[in-house]
Amino acid sequence: MDKPTIFISHITEEKEISIALKEFIEKKFLKTIDVFVSSHEESIKLGDDWLNNIKKSMKDCKLTIVICSPISISRPWINFEAGAGWVKDIPVIPFCHSGLTPGKLPVPINSFQGGQLNNQSDLKKLFSRIAEIINITAPDADDKDFFNAVTTFETQIKSGLLAKDTTFIYNLLYRQIELLKYSIYSSTLELEAANKIDLQTSLIADHKFTFNDTYNMYNISLLMIYSHKKVFQVYNDSVHQLVDNIKFVLTYNNINIAPKIRELLNTMLFSIVKVDDWFDQVNLMDKQTDNSFREMSIKMIKEEPLPPTRKASNLINSFIDYYESLLFYQAWLSEYETEMNSILKN
Numbered sequence: 001m002d003k004p005t006i007f008i009s010h011i012t013e014e015k016e017i018s019i020a021l022k023e024f025i026e027k028k029f030l031k032t033i034d035v036f037v038s039s040h041e042e043s044i045k046l047g048d049d050w051l052n053n054i055k056k057s058m059k060d061c062k063l064t065i066v067i068c069s070p071i072s073i074s075r076p077w078i079n080f081e082a083g084a085g086w087v088k089d090i091p092v093i094p095f096c097h098s099g100l101t102p103g104k105l106p107v108p109i110n111s112f113q114g115g116q117l118n119n120q121s122d123l124k125k126l127f128s129r130i131a132e133i134i135n136i137t138a139p140d141a142d143d144k145d146f147f148n149a150v151t152t153f154e155t156q157i158k159s160g161l162l163a164k165d166t167t168f169i170y171n172l173l174y175r176q177i178e179l180l181k182y183s184i185y186s187s188t189l190e191l192e193a194a195n196k197i198d199l200q201t202s203l204i205a206d207h208k209f210t211f212n213d214t215y216n217m218y219n220i221s222l223l224m225i226y227s228h229k230k231v232f233q234v235y236n237d238s239v240h241q242l243v244d245n246i247k248f249v250l251t252y253n254n255i256n257i258a259p260k261i262r263e264l265l266n267t268m269l270f271s272i273v274k275v276d277d278w279f280d281q282v283n284l285m286d287k288q289t290d291n292s293f294r295e296m297s298i299k300m301i302k303e304e305p306l307p308p309t310r311k312a313s314n315l316i317n318s319f320i321d322y323y324e325s326l327l328f329y330q331a332w333l334s335e336y337e338t339e340m341n342s343i344l345k346n
Contacts, residue, residue: 004134006035007061009082011072017097017117017153018067024146028127028139036061059088062133065126066094066109067117069157070256073106082109091129095122097150098157099256118150165256166343169249176242181333182223183235184326188213191222205334211308211323215301218286218294232282232322239275239329243268260339267332274328278321281314 006025010018015037022035066082082092086108094114096102102114115122123141131138178199185202186194188209194216217232226234246265249255257265285293301319308320 002060003032003034005061006033006130007064008035008037008067009064010037010067011075014067014069014072014153014157017150020146020149020153021065021067021095021117024143025127025130028141028143029130029134029136030139032136033130033134061090063091063093063130066092066112068094068096068100068105068109068114069098070100071098071157073100073109082112086112091133093126093129095126098154118147118154120147163343166258166261166340168255169257169261170340170344172249173242173245176238176245177333177336179223179234179238180242180329183231183238184330184333186219186221186231187217187235187322187326189216191216191219195222203334204330204337207330209326210306211304211320212302212306214319214323214326215298217282217322218298230286232279232286236275236279236283239272243272258339258343261336261343264332264336264339271328271332274321274325278318278325281318282322285315 008018008022018037022037025035026033064082082094086092092112094102094105094109094112095117096105096114097117101116102110105114115125117123120141124138127138127141181199181202181204182194184204185197185199185207188207189197217230217235219231221227221229221231221234223234226237229237246269249257250262250265250269285297288294297315297319300316304316304319308316308323310317310320
């Protein structure tokens with residue numbers, strides 16, 4: 001008499017965890033059932049017709065388990081096999097891992113009652129369902145080795161996803177990050193000196209400047225994309241553009257963000273006032289047809305005793321705000337690059 005078959009639907013990258021579940025179920029049910037995993041060497045042997053073997057197992061199975069992760073739910077094969085179980089009118093049970101939960105499953109898989117692979121209570125419910133199908137008493141769902149294997153596998157998956165998604169964030173924000181670095185260098189160095197800096201290899205944390213250096217903010221940008229704009233205007237634009245892209249990242253649900261990176265992105269998001277506070281005042285003064293206003297402010301910046309002191313004059317306070325914002329974003333960039341490198345180089 002043929003033993004009942006349980007079908008485990010999975011993607012190739014999750015072969016290891018699917019085989020661990022197969023062995024766990026067969027061990028607990030004392031091999032009174034067959035568990036079909038297409039990646040397992042015993043499920044499909046050399047010379048077998050792979051697709052027909054899967055088709056036969058799906059046709060004969062009494063229950064389908066769908067292994068779901070942030071990776072697998074984007075693959076059409078998973079939905080196809082889950083749909084086949086639904087058409088057969090047999091139980092289809094999604095089991096989630098690596099940060100995915102049943103509540104986050106997409107249509108149509110979210111129409112099935114699911115569980116977590118690392119949750120003993122959910123595995124107990126699965127065992128009860130299997131036992132009900134084959135008319136036996138459900139075994140216990142306790143197995144330290146299996147849950148350790150799930151934890152290890154989840155760590156590997158999450159690390160891979162984190163590196164992939166961190167690369168996505170890095171590439172998305174790259175241009176604005178480089179512009180922000182350019183703005184800090186160009187605000188505090190003569191343009192010729194700023195132009196010699198390699199933005200890709202330079203360490204922004206090593207750049208030293210004082211309030212007296214910030215008069216360079218009035219220089220005309222040498223960037224073709226910002227021709228005829230002053231450095232302080234490029235600075236303001238780059239922060240706003242960076243914040244806009246960060247808003248997209250933080251509202252995009254299907255992305256893994258390292259806790260420290262998320263913290264830094266949120267910090268940047270709420271830092272916009274640091275450029276808005278001084279920009280209107282400086283920009284208004286720069287638009288004066290009489291250049292003496294700008295010349296006066298440059299002289300004021302160059303001659304201000306260090307550290308700069310806020311005075312009754314709103315003008316000097318705006319320049320101090322500018323200087324302090326440069327220090328803030330320099331420190332932010334240093335942390336951001338350190339965190340990015342720690343993830344992407346591993």
